[in-house]
Amino acid sequence: MSDHEYTPQSKAGKWFNDRLPLLTLGAHLSDYPTPKNLNYWWTFGGILTFCLLTQIITGIVLAMHYVAHADLAFASVEHIMRDVNYGWLIRYIHSNGASMFFLAVYIHIFRSLFYGSYKSPREVIWIIGLMIYVLMMAAAFMGYVLPWGQMSFWGATVITNLFTAIPLVGESITTWLWGAYSVDNPTLNRFFSLHYLIPFLILGLVVLHIWALHIPGNNNPVGIDIKKPSKDTVPFHPYITIKDAFALLMFMIIFAGFVFFTPNILGHSDNYIPANPLVTPAHIVPEWYLLPFYAILRSVPDKLGGVILMFGAIFILFVLPWLDTSKVRSAVFRPIYRQFYWIFVADVLMLGYMGAMPAEGIYLVLARVGTIYYFLHFIVVMPAVGLLEKTDPIPMSISEPVLSGGAEPSLAKKDNDKI
Amino acid sequence: MIKFNFKRLLSSAFIFCILINPLHSAESEELLKVKWSFKGLTGKFDRASLQRGYQVYNEVCSSCHSMQYLSYRNLGEPGGPEFSEVEVKAIAASIEIEDGPDSQGEMFTRQGRPSDKFKSPYPNVNASTAANGGAYPPDMSVLVKARPGGSNYIYSVLMGYKEPPAGMKLDDGVYYNKYMIGNKIKMSAPLSEGIVEYTDGTEASVDQMAKDVTTFLSWAAEPELEQRHKTGVKVIVYLILLTILVYLSMKKIWSRIDSEV
Numbered sequence: 001m002s003d004h005e006y007t008p009q010s011k012a013g014k015w016f017n018d019r020l021p022l023l024t025l026g027a028h029l030s031d032y033p034t035p036k037n038l039n040y041w042w043t044f045g046g047i048l049t050f051c052l053l054t055q056i057i058t059g060i061v062l063a064m065h066y067v068a069h070a071d072l073a074f075a076s077v078e079h080i081m082r083d084v085n086y087g088w089l090i091r092y093i094h095s096n097g098a099s100m101f102f103l104a105v106y107i108h109i110f111r112s113l114f115y116g117s118y119k120s121p122r123e124v125i126w127i128i129g130l131m132i133y134v135l136m137m138a139a140a141f142m143g144y145v146l147p148w149g150q151m152s153f154w155g156a157t158v159i160t161n162l163f164t165a166i167p168l169v170g171e172s173i174t175t176w177l178w179g180a181y182s183v184d185n186p187t188l189n190r191f192f193s194l195h196y197l198i199p200f201l202i203l204g205l206v207v208l209h210i211w212a213l214h215i216p217g218n219n220n221p222v223g224i225d226i227k228k229p230s231k232d233t234v235p236f237h238p239y240i241t242i243k244d245a246f247a248l249l250m251f252m253i254i255f256a257g258f259v260f261f262t263p264n265i266l267g268h269s270d271n272y273i274p275a276n277p278l279v280t281p282a283h284i285v286p287e288w289y290l291l292p293f294y295a296i297l298r299s300v301p302d303k304l305g306g307v308i309l310m311f312g313a314i315f316i317l318f319v320l321p322w323l324d325t326s327k328v329r330s331a332v333f334r335p336i337y338r339q340f341y342w343i344f345v346a347d348v349l350m351l352g353y354m355g356a357m358p359a360e361g362i363y364l365v366l367a368r369v370g371t372i373y374y375f376l377h378f379i380v381v382m383p384a385v386g387l388l389e390k391t392d393p394i395p396m397s398i399s400e401p402v403l404s405g406g407a408e409p410s411l412a413k414k415d416n417d418k419i
Numbered sequence: 420m421i422k423f424n425f426k427r428l429l430s431s432a433f434i435f436c437i438l439i440n441p442l443h444s445a446e447s448e449e450l451l452k453v454k455w456s457f458k459g460l461t462g463k464f465d466r467a468s469l470q471r472g473y474q475v476y477n478e479v480c481s482s483c484h485s486m487q488y489l490s491y492r493n494l495g496e497p498g499g500p501e502f503s504e505v506e507v508k509a510i511a512a513s514i515e516i517e518d519g520p521d522s523q524g525e526m527f528t529r530q531g532r533p534s535d536k537f538k539s540p541y542p543n544v545n546a547s548t549a550a551n552g553g554a555y556p557p558d559m560s561v562l563v564k565a566r567p568g569g570s571n572y573i574y575s576v577l578m579g580y581k582e583p584p585a586g587m588k589l590d591d592g593v594y595y596n597k598y599m600i601g602n603k604i605k606m607s608a609p610l611s612e613g614i615v616e617y618t619d620g621t622e623a624s625v626d627q628m629a630k631d632v633t634t635f636l637s638w639a640a641e642p643e644l645e646q647r648h649k650t651g652v653k654v655i656v657y658l659i660l661l662t663i664l665v666y667l668s669m670k671k672i673w674s675r676i677d678s679e680v
Binding site: 036075078079081082088089092234238239242243245246249250252253256257259260261263264269270272273282 | 460487488489493557560561562564565566567569600640642643647648650651652654655658659661662665666668669672673676
């Protein structure tokens, strides 16, 4: 962070800033020195902020017209779609917005995994980010329940039933969550309440996420520490703001494509059938963004084991900064890790695919292989590769041209070349 | 080098996943495909077909299937069948609606108004289930959105009544349908040659009626479709132009320093 003193020009500005230094904060955000070599994978932070605000604004409007009651919810959604001015637009932005939010967050997370952004000194940023991700999943799951269609009801039934796997108190906890003896009106009502609450918790965490980011500053594609400010950095405004705006607009074009031309493709047609506790759909599938975890859950024959592995798949990410033993951040300079990284990406995509398929035959076998590999990647590959890998030479600074192999004196971190 | 192979592996896996869309793989029979006028980026409904489709719904389907989320006024709104105001009033007035209670606490019947919701053929789901051999005729308001395959599925089922294959035993009141999931349907073939006499003189072949009523149901499920398409084109064009401007601004701003964006 730059330690420059900011003094407002106007007297009123100075008066206010002495009492609450909002203008200083604004100046800090504007001047914030940012590595100049950030690529477009770094624009997703801004895109995600846009996604969150879009969901909150459209959500607040939807809540003005939605009725959280088992007998009325489905009809109230149709009321929004038909009778509320531009209700269809607001709802389609909100429902597709959830998918776009997850698309962006997955790119954001995988960018972090590739460039080692979770490593020291950015562990807290990473952990807060994961907390946001977990809350996002909770919000998305509860939001999907609100239209009270068949997939809403049965998705809620499957997921809440996971808690019955907890020994001894599982049944009681599940009843407590439901507020009834099955998923019913009290469940819908409290899910609505929580669905409205969680985005504001996320917003608070986003502030912490950005605050924590502004302590060490951004990581960058080269993954080295840089002096700030220096010739390697640019002020956040206008350089990064304009670049983020450009990327955001590209993202919005894709977003608008979904909203206006194929608004239901990411949902499930069964959710346009009103919830019916007496009729179970042929295949109960969650939304696409939860499918990898669903595949892990179903790949374990034991219910409790499946639940533990599913939650474990998320929570292992929290200790990732300590599982990764490599001192080099960016995978650009890690030839071995880079390959395992792509295998891991393929593994997660495969798990997602298996999560959408019935849990039988070859699908189940592949889901099990994928699950085992998922955990191996973190427990074995990450620590071992970090210790054994011979990393490529790292440049001293961003401005310095890429090194040819033998330029010994320029190596910033020779001690990383283990073996 | 190997990195690129993984990328290729990744992209082929991705394409594989898209090709075998999991949500549609359960269907046994390839659906009949119609070139609907309302598909595509600028798709619009065929007004005449919508009006004929309403006639088919009104004279055939509505004796069992409700459409509880539609109002008679919707029939005159832009992007729909666009009946004239007079026609909409006449359609609504031909329906008897139970209203009340009045100031004496009595229920009474009155003529329908354009603001009324479509009248359901049965008072409740149980009554409709009981009257239809234990199978509830689904509400048709969002039926097209509630089935994988959408419009093509509805059209296919309407056209899918065939002789059952040899050896297939059907209970009383159960019919064979080539496209229905499980091939068994409790609705007898609803359309037959000339069951409707189109007011616009179009020949009421089964195929024509199936297309018209499917068009009507597609509109009923997505009454906003035309407005959505129109707005969508404008939004995308606007975003593209703005993106170009922002891109040029970005290039200009970044040209101040010797770095590439």
